[in-house]
Amino acid sequence: xxxxxxxxxxxxxxxxxxxxxxxxxxxxxxxxxxxxxxxxxxxxxxxxxxxxxxxxxxxxxxxxxxxxxxxxxxxxxxxxxxxxxxxxxxxxxxxxxxxxxxxxxxxxxxxxxxxxxxxxxxxxxxxxxxxxxxxxxxxxxxxxxxxxxxxxxxxxxxxxxxxxxxxxxxxxxxxxxxxxxxxxxxxxxxxxxxxxxxxxxxxxxxxxxxxxxxxxxxxxxxxxxxxxxxxxxxxxxxxxxxxxxxxxxxxxxxxxxxxxxxxxxxxxxxxxxxxxxxxxxxxxxxxxxxxxxxxxxxxxxxxxxxxxxxxxxxxxxxxxxxxxxxxxxxxxxx
Amino acid sequence: xxxxxxxxxxxxxxxxxxxxxxxxxxxxxxxxxxxxxxxxxxxxxxxxxxxxxxxxxxxxxxxxxxxxxxxxxxxxxxxxxxxxxxxxxxxxxxxxxxxxxxxxxxxxxxxxxxxxxxxxxxxxxxxxxxxxxxxxxxxxxxxxxxxxxxxxxxxxxxxxxxxxxxxxxxxxxxxxxxxxxxxxxxxxxxxxxxxxxxxxxxxxxxxxxxxxxxxxxxxxxxxxxxxxxxxxxxxxxxxxxxxxxxxxxxxxxxxxxxxxxxxxxxxxxxxxxxxxxxxxxxxxxxxxxxxxxxxxxxxxxxxxxxxxxx
Numbered sequence: 187x188x189x190x191x192x193x194x195x196x197x198x199x200x201x202x203x204x205x206x207x208x209x210x211x212x213x214x215x216x217x218x219x220x221x222x223x224x225x226x227x228x229x230x231x232x233x234x235x236x237x238x239x240x241x242x243x244x245x246x247x248x249x250x251x252x253x254x255x256x257x258x259x260x261x262x263x264x265x266x267x268x269x270x271x272x273x274x275x276x277x278x279x280x281x282x283x284x285x286x287x288x289x290x291x292x293x294x295x296x297x298x299x300x301x302x303x304x305x306x307x308x309x310x311x312x313x314x315x316x317x318x319x320x321x322x323x324x325x326x327x328x329x330x331x332x333x334x335x336x337x338x339x340x341x342x343x344x345x346x347x348x349x350x351x352x353x354x355x356x357x358x359x360x361x362x363x364x365x366x367x368x369x370x371x372x373x374x375x376x377x378x379x380x381x382x383x384x385x386x387x388x389x390x391x392x393x394x395x396x397x398x399x400x401x402x403x404x405x406x407x408x409x410x411x412x413x414x415x416x417x418x419x420x421x422x423x424x425x426x427x428x429x430x431x432x433x434x435x436x437x438x439x440x441x442x443x444x445x446x447x448x449x450x451x452x453x454x455x456x457x458x459x460x461x462x463x464x465x466x467x468x469x470x471x472x473x474x475x476x477x478x479x480x481x482x483x484x485x486x487x488x489x490x491x492x493x494x495x496x497x498x499x500x501x502x503x504x505x506x507x508x509x510x511x512x513x514x515x516x517x518x519x520x
Numbered sequence: 521x522x523x524x525x526x527x528x529x530x531x532x533x534x535x536x537x538x539x540x541x542x543x544x545x546x547x548x549x550x551x552x553x554x555x556x557x558x559x560x561x562x563x564x565x566x567x568x569x570x571x572x573x574x575x576x577x578x579x580x581x582x583x584x585x586x587x588x589x590x591x592x593x594x595x596x597x598x599x600x601x602x603x604x605x606x607x608x609x610x611x612x613x614x615x616x617x618x619x620x621x622x623x624x625x626x627x628x629x630x631x632x633x634x635x636x637x638x639x640x641x642x643x644x645x646x647x648x649x650x651x652x653x654x655x656x657x658x659x660x661x662x663x664x665x666x667x668x669x670x671x672x673x674x675x676x677x678x679x680x681x682x683x684x685x686x687x688x689x690x691x692x693x694x695x696x697x698x699x700x701x702x703x704x705x706x707x708x709x710x711x712x713x714x715x716x717x718x719x720x721x722x723x724x725x726x727x728x729x730x731x732x733x734x735x736x737x738x739x740x741x742x743x744x745x746x747x748x749x750x751x752x753x754x755x756x757x758x759x760x761x762x763x764x765x766x767x768x769x770x771x772x773x774x775x776x777x778x779x780x781x782x783x784x785x786x787x788x789x790x791x792x793x794x795x796x797x798x799x800x801x802x803x804x805x806x807x808x809x810x811x812x813x814x815x816x817x818x819x820x821x822x823x824x825x826x827x828x829x830x
Contacts, residue, residue: 237601246601250594346679346708348613350640434590438619444710447588489598495557495584 217461217473219512224480231487238490245367249360251482252375252437253278255475256430257449258456259382260423262474265457266386267398267419268466269325273314274427275449276336279442281307281428283340286349286441296353300432307428308421310336315417329420333450340443348442357439371433378426383471395419399466455502456481459509480505547606547801549579550794551599553620555612555636556587559712559740560766561786562610564829565634568790569608576794585612587711589619596620600627606797609643611636613678630800632793636682645796645806647789651683654782654814655690655737655763660697661780661816662733662761669700670732673724675717675745676708677737684708687737687763704728709741717744725752734760739769739781746778765817765825773822782814785830 232239257274264271281303288299310332317328359370386392397405398412406412427446435441460477462469484505488498552569554562566582573580581599585592592612599607600623607624609631611617617638624631625641633643663672674691677684695701705724709716717736721744725731734749736742742762749758762769765783772778789812796806817825 235602237603240601243601246594246597250597253590348680350618437593438589440589442589442613444613445588445590485594486598489581489583489595490602492579492581492602495554495582 217470217476219516220459220461220473220476220480220509223509223512224476224483227480227483227487231483231490235487235490238487241367243486243490245363247479247482247486248372248375249369249437250486251478252371253430253434254449254452254456254481255375255478256378256433257423257427257453258460258474258478259378259471260426261450261453261457262382262460262462262469262471263386263395263419264325264423265399265454265462265464266395266466266469267416268402269318269416269419270329270454270464271311271314271420271423272326272329272450273310273332273336274423274430274453275446276333276340277307277310277424277427278431278434278446278449279340279444280310280336280431282431282435282441282445283343283349283443285432285435286352287343289352290349296356303432304425304428307431308425311421311424312417314424315420318420319413319416337443344443346443348440350440352435352439356436360433360437371436374429374433378429379471379475383475386471391415396467399468401467452481455506459506461509461513463513477509480509547576547578547798549581549602549604550606550608550797551596551602551604552580552582552608553592553596553599553610554582554584555592555610556711557584558586559738560768561738561764561784562635564767564786565610565790565793568787569793572791572794576798578794578797587612589613589617593619593623596623600624600629604629605801606630606632608632608634608793608797610634611638613681617641630797632796632800634789634793642808644800645808645810647792647796647810647812648682649782649784649814650811651686651763651814652690652693654784654816655687655735656694657690657816658761658763658780658782659691659694659735661818662735662759663694663698663701665759665779666733666757668698671702671704671728671730672733672735673721673728673731674703674706675720675734675736675741676706677712677741678710679708683763684737691735691737701733704731712738712740714740714744714747717741718748719744721745721748722752725749725754729754730756732756732758734758736760736762738762739764739766742778742781743769743772746772763814765814765829767829770817770822770826773817773819774826776819780816780818783817783825783830784814785812787829788812 237243261271261274284306285299285303288294288302289296314328314332317323318325363369394410394415397408397410398415402412434445456477457474458464459480460473462473484502488501550573552566554566557563557566570580581602583595583599585595589612607629609620618640621631621638621641631643633646635648637643637646676688695703705728707720709720717740725748734745736745739762742760745760760778762778762781765781769781773781792810799806
């Protein structure tokens with residue numbers, strides 16, 4: 187107890203106040219464990235391989251996590267309010283197929299197709315949100331249904347075929363590194379990170395998500411429009427999944443309806459590794475960014491180490507267990 | 521002048537010391553990007569490449585895309601970061617196969633494609649089975665067994681991939697020779713897997729109970745089809761043909777679970793890929809395409825393939 191009051195006194199001086207702000211900014215919400223893990227992982231890989239600690243490799247990793255990173259932001263909000271969204275992988279595929287079809291078969295300019303595909307993705311989230319809030323379908327079931335529906339629709343658009351070849355600038359946006367390091371697709375991910383982080387941290391709407399996840403009924407009594415907020419969270423998660431689909435299409439210069447298969451599970455894993463609890467009410471974007479980086483660095487590092495593909499699956503599973511166990515242990519101690 | 525002589529000398533020494541090195545241009549590291557190790561056919565190739573690489577003193581770095589093309593792009597980036605000398609590349613899925621090839625080409629790394637060759641960016645060499653003629657033989661065999669007539673089902677592989685297109689073409693060539701064979705339905709699978717083969721066949725047998733011939737474009741699918749026939753307890757004899765010569769399928773053919781397959785020379789493919797990598801790194805010419813035969817395999821000749829896979 188005395189320590190708390192002590193630090194309270196010390197923090198009144200401006201420099202310490204600033205330092206505390208910085209410390210709290212980086213600590214995120216229970217994300218210190220994952221952050222230490224990420225740093226340890228990077229140090230280990232830097233010594234274990236020749237090629238890990240190079241600018242080129244870091245740029246590759248950023249490039250490789252764009253799709254996962256964008257989807258994980260939406261999933262963080264969903265899990266924060268105590269929900270789950272199993273449909274994001276399928277919505278990603280649906281959005282990319284809509285975009286590809288409109289551009290290459292309906293003759294609509296690519297930028298307009300992208301906007302329409304994002305709207306379609308958002309509608310999927312709206313449907314899930316309405317099922318959950320108006321018809322009291324559990325989120326797991328509602329989004330499971332949406333997962334199946336969106337995948338089916340994605341396949342129907344071209345009867346299961348892929349669409350290849352878009353205007354050159356589209357693929358180049360994932361390849362050309364402006365200023366030597368920033369592709370447009372990576373920039374999009376960073377902007378999504380920043381906006382989501384600021385919203386969750388400093389806007390009342392963002393803060394209310396914790397309240398909903400903590401106890402929806404109490405949040406409602408406190409004057410938060412829980413139903414509206416829930417619907418918006420699913421719309422956001424779905425729209426971001428659509429955006430991830432557009433980014434993936436740019437990266438691959440093609441779209442296919444089988445894309446994003448099981449990505450919802452990778453996304454949930456990233457969020458959970460980042461310290462957001464599946465029971466809702468805790469965690470945040472800061473932790474998720476670290477979680478996404480851990481998965482990205484781990485996959486990249488295991489490839490660089492030449493670890494066999496089957497062993498990689500085992501290791502990634504172990505990391506998920508470790509991360510969650512460490513977090514649970516910390517909570518128990520605190 | 522003195523400086524110039526010095527530089528010339530230095531250059532001469534440098535080139536002299538370089539010459540023996542380039543002459544034996546050691547291939548040290550080869551990347552192997554596999555589409556999906558769950559498929560036995562790819563797994564056999566992987567084992568062959570790794571075993572032969574070890575024999576030749578070459579480090580083989582294997583990555584598995586698990587059927588996902590986005591994952592494969594990342595994995596090929598990681599392979600290139602490790603300065604591989606050559607890339608043995610089995611594209612995952614039909615679309616997006618060109619992106620990893622372009623990445624490797626930009627780094628000047630030679631590409632050896634196996635089984636699938638991206639249309640927009642073909643590899644320096646392409647090793648595959650002559651699927652058209654082999655599928656023709658398989659279909660001809662099952663149609664003959666069924667007496668040259670009857671209702672037929674075709675279970676395709678992953679839509680739009682090179683083997684799916686070629687196996688369909690080969691089988692259709694055989695079907696065209698028989699007026700009394702009618703293809704009542706065709707369906708596509710995603711993973712070429714046994715459970716897909718089982719489900720598809722079970723459903724199709726409900727819709728078309730008089731079917732007597734099934735061509736499944738991979739052994740996994742054929743094994744699933746055979747199981748579905750067994751479960752459905754059909755009164756008539758149904759002849760099933762597969763493709764690939766998977767380890768489990770060869771034993772199944774020996775035990776009479778299904779009738780015929782085309783055994784691909786996976787061990788040879790793996791060795792040929794490594795040899796091509798060495799040649800390409802040394803600047804030697806290789807064939808743009810290597811089409812190997814697959815052997816029609818029935819109960820009569822299966823024992824030899826079980827003992828040693830070609």
